[in-house]
Amino acid sequence: MPLPIADFLPGAGSIICNSFGTATKFTRCHAQYPLKFIPTSTHVDNLAAAYILSYGGGMLSGDEVDMTIELNKNADLLLMTQGSTKIFKDREQSAVAGIPISRLPGRDGPVIDGASQTIDAFVSPTSMLLLLPDPVTSFKHSIYTSYQKFHLTSDGTSTSQLVLLDWFTSGRIARGEKWHFKKYASKIDIRLDGRLLIRDNLVLEDENKEWMPISSFASRLHPHTCFATLIMIAPGQNELSHVVQHCVEAFDRLSIGQVKAPKDLIWSLSRLRHVENGVMVRVAGTTTEMVKNFLKNEALANLDTVIGHGMYEKLFS
Amino acid sequence: MMAASVNSPFSADDKSNWLLYLLTDSALPTGGFVASSGLEASFQAGLIPSASTLPDFTLSAAHSFAFNTVPFVRAGYYTVDSEDPIAALEDADATCEALMIGNTVARRASLAQGVAMLTLHIKCFSPDDEVVKQWKKMIRAGKVDGHFAICFGLVCRQLSVSIENTSHLWLYLFTRTLYSSAVRMNIIGPYEAQRMLLRAKEGIEDVVQKTMHLTMDDACQTNPLLDVCQGMHDRLYTRLFNS
Numbered sequence A: 001m002p003l004p005i006a007d008f009l010p011g012a013g014s015i016i017c018n019s020f021g022t023a024t025k026f027t028r029c030h031a032q033y034p035l036k037f038i039p040t041s042t043h044v045d046n047l048a049a050a051y052i053l054s055y056g057g058g059m060l061s062g063d064e065v066d067m068t069i070e071l072n073k074n075a076d077l078l079l080m081t082q083g084s085t086k087i088f089k090d091r092e093q094s095a096v097a098g099i100p101i102s103r104l105p106g107r108d109g110p111v112i113d114g115a116s117q118t119i120d121a122f123v124s125p126t127s128m129l130l131l132l133p134d135p136v137t138s139f140k141h142s143i144y145t146s147y148q149k150f151h152l153t154s155d156g157t158s159t160s161q162l163v164l165l166d167w168f169t170s171g172r173i174a175r176g177e178k179w180h181f182k183k184y185a186s187k188i189d190i191r192l193d194g195r196l197l198i199r200d201n202l203v204l205e206d207e208n209k210e211w212m213p214i215s216s217f218a219s220r221l222h223p224h225t226c227f228a229t230l231i232m233i234a235p236g237q238n239e240l241s242h243v244v245q246h247c248v249e250a251f252d253r254l255s256i257g258q259v260k261a262p263k264d265l266i267w268s269l270s271r272l273r274h275v276e277n278g279v280m281v282r283v284a285g286t287t288t289e290m291v292k293n294f295l296k297n298e299a300l301a302n303l304d305t306v307i308g309h310g311m312y313e314k315l316f317s
Numbered sequence B: 001m002m003a004a005s006v007n008s009p010f011s012a013d014d015k016s017n018w019l020l021y022l023l024t025d026s027a028l029p030t031g032g033f034v035a036s037s038g039l040e041a042s043f044q045a046g047l048i049p050s051a052s053t054l055p056d057f058t059l060s061a062a063h064s065f066a067f068n069t070v071p072f073v074r075a076g077y078y079t080v081d082s083e084d085p086i087a088a089l090e091d092a093d094a095t096c097e098a099l100m101i102g103n104t105v106a107r108r109a110s111l112a113q114g115v116a117m118l119t120l121h122i123k124c125f126s127p128d129d130e131v132v133k134q135w136k137k138m139i140r141a142g143k144v145d146g147h148f149a150i151c152f153g154l155v156c157r158q159l160s161v162s163i164e165n166t167s168h169l170w171l172y173l174f175t176r177t178l179y180s181s182a183v184r185m186n187i188i189g190p191y192e193a194q195r196m197l198l199r200a201k202e203g204i205e206d207v208v209q210k211t212m213h214l215t216m217d218d219a220c221q222t223n224p225l226l227d228v229c230q231g232m233h234d235r236l237y238t239r240l241f242n243s
Helices: A092-096 A239-252 A287-301 A308-317 B014-024 B039-044 B051-081 B086-098 B102-124 B130-140 B148-158 B163-184 B190-199 B203-212 B224-231
Strands: A012-020 A025-030 A035-043 A047-054 A066-071 A075-081 A086-089 A113-121 A127-131 A134-137 A143-152 A161-169 A183-192 A194-205 A226-233 A265-271 A277-285
Touching: A012 A035, A012 A047, A012 A075, A012 A161, A012 A194, A025 A047, A047 A277, A066 A075, A066 A127, A092 A277, A113 A127, A134 A143, A134 B039, A143 A161, A161 A287, A183 B130, A194 A226, A194 A277, A194 B086, A226 A239, A226 A287, A226 B224, A239 A265, A239 A277, A239 A287, A265 A287, A265 B102, A265 B224, A277 B224, A287 B130, A308 B190, B014 B086, B039 B051, B039 B163, B039 B224, B051 B086, B051 B148, B051 B163, B051 B190, B051 B203, B051 B224, B086 B130, B086 B148, B102 B130, B102 B148, B130 B148, B148 B163, B163 B190
Parallel strands: A012 A066, A047 A075, A066 A113, A075 A127, A086 A134, A113 A143, A127 A161, A134 A161, A143 A183
Antiparallel strands: A012 A025, A035 A047, A161 A226, A183 A194, A226 A277, A265 A277
16 A cells, blocks of 8 residues: 655645445545545446546646545546646746636745646556546647556456546647647556556657747647547456457558548557557547547447446536 | 767777678668658658658657667667676666557567567677577567667677767668658659758757667657557558568
8 A cells, every 4th residue: 555645735636545335435535736636426336536627727837736546446436627737838828818826835846847747546456547637738838747657456366447548739729829838748657566568758849949930849740739648458358348349449440541631530559468458549630629539439439338428428528 | 999979970990880881781681671660651641742741751750769769779788787787688678668569560660670680690790699699589588578779779789889879870770761661662762862861961960969868767759640650550551561
């Protein structure tokens, strides 16, 4: 049992879930401003759920959010956000955006460059964790670093189950901001019984010495504006493993022909060889809506059998 | 011994030059012929609308490739300095595998070329190299995966190539493969390919400099669009290359 992090620090939070027969309950669900958790109901047996929020709907430069999640025996948890997480360059930018944020001091050490988020999740062999946030939208000049670590375990009979969606957009397209952020970095580590099995590390950083209307990485991503990574691990035979298998079948059915201009929605799938029913799906879309629809209708089709129809519709609305 | 300075990638040593010429030969039997460095899938996905967009594509592909693999080339290079080189190789290989497992196509290319590189070294350069022989044995026995970047770094080190030349060569080979694949796919002609390859020098060297000091934990990809496309390779209806 890992020690709880010091969740009295600004931006820190911890969730501990235990299952009592047909219900997973929050033994702990605490977050310190500007982080906030709002538990909600899934109406599905044994599946607890909560929304993760940042006051002001986003993160400021200097904000650090650290979450520890612990799912004990048989506990299942669904975590979501309420709307896209916005990454602001600074307080002035967020105020101009009409979102006033006041931030309490309280963290020791030097001020970090940009906003950062870390998640440390410990999942028991008989537990399932679904992390399905909205995409991250980074504003002009902002810096964002995310590090998510998942510690899955097995006990000979069962292995932890995980659904992780990590996605982002090119920025506030409506304001003409397309790939105007300074840095977006997202790192995911998945360990099984202590051994690093899967690592995904994406870094988009503007290498121009002075700001230019086109960041150094913008042209390589054109014409797509939304990118998603979906990792699903569901050993055994259950509702979630059927979702995975459905996704694999959809990919295996693809027969891709040569096109002159890039398609609006493209995707690929890799089987994660070291776990049963494990896949990593990568998606690129010219709009966020397209990626969302793809996730709903193809990659995560039948997820309603796992999280309930109500939650499924809410997630992809 | 080589005394390469950072400013001139190739030292003045005759022996090292001969070796480097050999390592860049496209007839070198390391199985690279069937790999397109992600070009085929990207081209079929419509990401390279004309020949003139190829240099930009190449630079951005090389950027992501360098950030992803140079740390492992370096790790492979320095394993022989540790007390237990095999353990150091295992550690580097396991981290590399974790990064590669999410890209079936790139992984396949990496494993095929990794063991081919070791075979080349043993058969042609140093039949008595115990570390390389042991590492190859472990790969064949299925105990470890044997990723290309690490094998490449290891072999270059055993051949006394400098670390600067090793990293430079690694990126050169990637770029060269991309342009020769483009010729075979009829995207550009052979003269155009050579002209573009020559002009790529500055951009590629810049990328090598940016990645020279990265650790394995820093290894990352910088082009998610390319990543999606490369994963599509096995679903292409018709294809010339294996990856």
